[in-house]
Amino acid sequence: MGKKLLSEKFYSAMTTLESRYPSKVALLLPALHAAQDEFGWLSPEILEEVGDFIGIHPAQVREVASFYTMYNLKPVGKYHLKVCTNVACCLRGSEELVQHCEKKFGIQVGETTRDKKFTLVEEECLGACxxxxAMMLNDDYHENLTVSKLDQLLDHLE
Ligand code: FES
Incomplete structure (x- = not known):
């Protein structure tokens, strides 16, 4: 493979972690997490580099990454909205929040606005039933949401 895309920081963090894990394969999830922190998403090239580092085929890396909704296999916007639509949230109006976002941004769930500012996805239980x-905006939780609270939040984003 060509030039490395992941930083020195990534490799040194992984070397430190490696001593604490039973095997290199066990590093896969933290490695994906750290890689996503660097790029915001996991491109095929990054999956390949992670696979090279761990010593497994990129297809296996992709399979694992696609199992977890926290890994982005497509580029995401500056603001990534993950609205929980599982039972408790659904009963308390999360569908309305999703529809409101779709209308406000002119996109469907799973899409990113053309200016790359917002990505909207539905999420399974966020553990805030x-x-x-509940919704996550990038890494932050927002709970007890209503359409007007959501608007207030979104309208204050740069
Ligand atoms: S169902 Fe939405 S946080 Fe649990």
Whole structure:
């Protein structure tokens, strides 16, 4: 493979972690996480590089990455909205939040706005059922959401 895309920081973090894990394969999830932190998503080239590092085929890396919704296999916008539509959130109006976002951004679930600012996805339970409906905006939780709270939040984003 050609020039490495992942940083020195990535490789040194992985070397540190390696000593704490039973095998290199066990590093796969943290490696994907760290790689996504660097690029915002996991391109085929990055999956290949992670596979090279771990010593497994890129197809296996992709299979694992596609199993978990937290890994982005497509580029995402600056703001990544993950609206939970599982039972508790659904009962408390998450569908309305999703529809509101679709209309506001002019996109469907799974899409990114043309200016690359917003990506909208539906998410399985975020573990915040007691304060449903819940959403993650990048790495932050927003709970007890209503359409107007959501608007307030979105309208203040740069
Ligand atoms: S169902 Fe939405 S956070 Fe659990």
């Amino acid at each position: 007691g304060t449903a409906p």
